Amino acid sequence: MTAAFSMRDLVKKYPDFQLGPLNLVLEPGTVLGYIGPNGSGKTTTMHLLMGLIKADDGTAEICGYAQNPDEPVWKADIGYVGDEQVFYEYWSGEKNLEFLSQFYPTWSNPRAAGLAKRFDVPLKKPVRELSKGNRVKLALIGALAHRPRLLLLDEPTSGLDPVVRSEFLDVLFEYMESGETAIFYSTHILSDISRLADELAFIDNGRLKLRRAKDDLTDRWCKISFQLPGNNIRLPGIATQRHEGRDHQVVSFDREMTLRHLGVLGAENVEEHRMGIEEIAVQILKGGDNVADSQS
Amino acid sequence: MLLTLTDLSAEPLQSQIIRQIRASILAGELEAGASLPSIRALATEQRVSVITVQRAYESLEREGLIHSRRGKGFFVSELRNQEKKEMARQRLEENIGPHIMSALSEGMRIQDIRAVVDSVLKHNGAKQGVTK
Numbered sequence: 001m002t003a004a005f006s007m008r009d010l011v012k013k014y015p016d017f018q019l020g021p022l023n024l025v026l027e028p029g030t031v032l033g034y035i036g037p038n039g040s041g042k043t044t045t046m047h048l049l050m051g052l053i054k055a056d057d058g059t060a061e062i063c064g065y066a067q068n069p070d071e072p073v074w075k076a077d078i079g080y081v082g083d084e085q086v087f088y089e090y091w092s093g094e095k096n097l098e099f100l101s102q103f104y105p106t107w108s109n110p111r112a113a114g115l116a117k118r119f120d121v122p123l124k125k126p127v128r129e130l131s132k133g134n135r136v137k138l139a140l141i142g143a144l145a146h147r148p149r150l151l152l153l154d155e156p157t158s159g160l161d162p163v164v165r166s167e168f169l170d171v172l173f174e175y176m177e178s179g180e181t182a183i184f185y186s187t188h189i190l191s192d193i194s195r196l197a198d199e200l201a202f203i204d205n206g207r208l209k210l211r212r213a214k215d216d217l218t219d220r221w222c223k224i225s226f227q228l229p230g231n232n233i234r235l236p237g238i239a240t241q242r243h244e245g246r247d248h249q250v251v252s253f254d255r256e257m258t259l260r261h262l263g264v265l266g267a268e269n270v271e272e273h274r275m276g277i278e279e280i281a282v283q284i285l286k287g288g289d290n291v292a293d294s295q296s
Numbered sequence: 297m298l299l300t301l302t303d304l305s306a307e308p309l310q311s312q313i314i315r316q317i318r319a320s321i322l323a324g325e326l327e328a329g330a331s332l333p334s335i336r337a338l339a340t341e342q343r344v345s346v347i348t349v350q351r352a353y354e355s356l357e358r359e360g361l362i363h364s365r366r367g368k369g370f371f372v373s374e375l376r377n378q379e380k381k382e383m384a385r386q387r388l389e390e391n392i393g394p395h396i397m398s399a400l401s402e403g404m405r406i407q408d409i410r411a412v413v414d415s416v417l418k419h420n421g422a423k424q425g426v427t428k
Contacts, residue, residue: 031345169343177340198347213347218308237406274306 001028001066004150004182007050009058012044019044019206021058026116029179031172033193033214034186035281036203042186043082043204046154049184063149071266076104079143083155085135089128093138096127099281104146112145119167125232133164140168144175153177153185165192172196190278200277202284210284219275221280224258225249226267235261239287251275251283297326297333301342309344313352320381321361321372332362332370359383 004026011020017042026032035040036210049060051067051074060067065074087096087180093116100108119137122130125138130138136156143151151172157165160283172198175181187192193200194214201211221239227246237254248267252258263268275283299316301309320326321396333337339346353370356362361383364370375383399409 020349136351173343176346177336179346181337194303195348196346198345214345215310215347215351217307274308 003061004028004030004292005060005062005184007049007058007060010055010060011057012041012048012053013056017041017206019048022208024201024208024211026150026182026184027180029176030199031033031176031183031193031197032211033200034184034203035188035190035198035200035285036186037188037285041206042203042204045156046080046082046152046184046186049150049152050078051075061214065119072243076106076146077149078152079148079150080152081136081139081143081154081156083158085139087127087135087138090126092124092126093121093130093134094123096138097123097142100142101145107146109145110146111258115141115144115171118171132178133160136160136164136168140171144171148182151183152179153183153187155187155189155248157187157189169196190281194277202281204285217290218274218277219281220255221251221253221275221283222255223249223251223273223275224255224262224270226262226270227260228265228267235263239283253283299338299342301344310348310352310355313338313342313344314350314355317352317363318359319358321375322384324380326372328372328374330372331368332372336370 006025007022009021009023011018012023013019016040022045034042034045044053048055049062051069051072062074063077065077067074075258087093088099088140090098097112101109101112116138119134119141121134121137121141127135127138140156140234151209153172157168160168172183176183176196183196187193199211199213200217202209224275226248228248229246231243233241233243235252235258237252237257239251239253241248241250243249250258259270259272297317297320299313302314303309305312309316317326317355326332332353333341333345335349339350342349353362353364357364357370358397361373361375362370396409400406409428
């Protein structure tokens with residue numbers, strides 16, 4: 001199967017910031033969460049994929065097509081929702097969708113109408129009168145009506161209330177059911193994608209730190225407490241470590257390895273505590289390079 | 297097949313799926329040959345990622361509880377009642393083992409542990425239909 005996108009050594013340089021080189025491939029049927037702090041390069045990556053900005057080095061392919069500016073067939077495979085929605089503000093939602101539809105050969109009006117009905121978006125109103133929630137919903141309708149093979153979501157749910165958020169996610173789960181589409185979802189709100197995402201990629205300061213199946217992260221990371229005399233205990237697979245007397249507490253990114261060594265050292269009262277994906281993400285992003293490198 | 301998944305448990309979603317499907321099979325609610333929902337359908341229905349369901353199914357397959365037929369999906373395996381009982385017994389032993397060990401290390405006597413097991417059975421067993 002052709003990858004939904006494939007970036008090779010992709011680089012974008014600004015005077016005070018460099019993104020990349022990025023090497024990232026997204027397979028169809030997969031949801032990849034793109035996690036990083038503000039200013040880490042998430043939106044720049046999205047803009048490179050859409051061809052809104054030009055890379056200084058490297059290449060990206062969308063569904064097997066090179067990003068050729070003269071032959072924009074590859075753009076037809078992309079759907080996009082950003083954190084700001086750009087519409088013709090004085091036109092109705094309906095007219096905005098109609099305008100968008102001209103650019104996509106595979107656009108389906110019944111599909112757009114079906115989503116609008118389900119989302120309960122008032123299509124007759126001028127867009128400038130729509131609430132934040134309805135604007136995002138309208139953008140998602142515009143992004144899905146042509147059944148794109150690649151859906152790019154750049155912090156789409158920021159500023160939405162929980163009900164709209166959950167409606168939004170419902171539609172994404174259904175969109176993924178066919179197995180032929182892929183989502184690249186950037187966010188720093190882990191709870192939004194903690195169930196949806198198959199894999200997570202972490203980016204910090206323009207560099208990709210780590211990419212892993214979400215279930216691997218939750219399987220392998222854990223907090224372990226144990227008792228062992230001594231201050232200077234060296235254990236493999238450890239992100240952080242602290243102790244009070246003989247009571248130790250560590251965060252491990254390789255549960256089995258750490259536990260095995262604790263067994264060899266003869267640690268007592270070893271207890272494991274699972275970590276949520278949010279806690280793990282914080283550890284990875286603040287954890288320096290040893291965490292990333294030792295897992296790649 | 298009704299699954300109840302929660303984010304508020306320390307148990308990962310994948311293990312919750314495995315445990316609940318296993319229980320349905322061992323208790324005979326899901327019969328041999330019954331087809332399971334497709335991986336993608338269950339992921340959509342339960343609002344979990346595809347990989348989570350896929351790995352849960354693979355794990356159940358390794359346990360011998362389900363099997364896949366190419367292009368047709370997953371089915372409950374044919375298991376003799378004796379085998380099901382043995383699987384349930386093994387699991388109980390695995391689960392209860394560490395608890396019994398820690399009870400012993402906290403100074404409980406064997407007959408007291410037995411009494412606790414009896415009391416749990418008396419209070420919770422009746423509701424669940426012990427006869428099964």
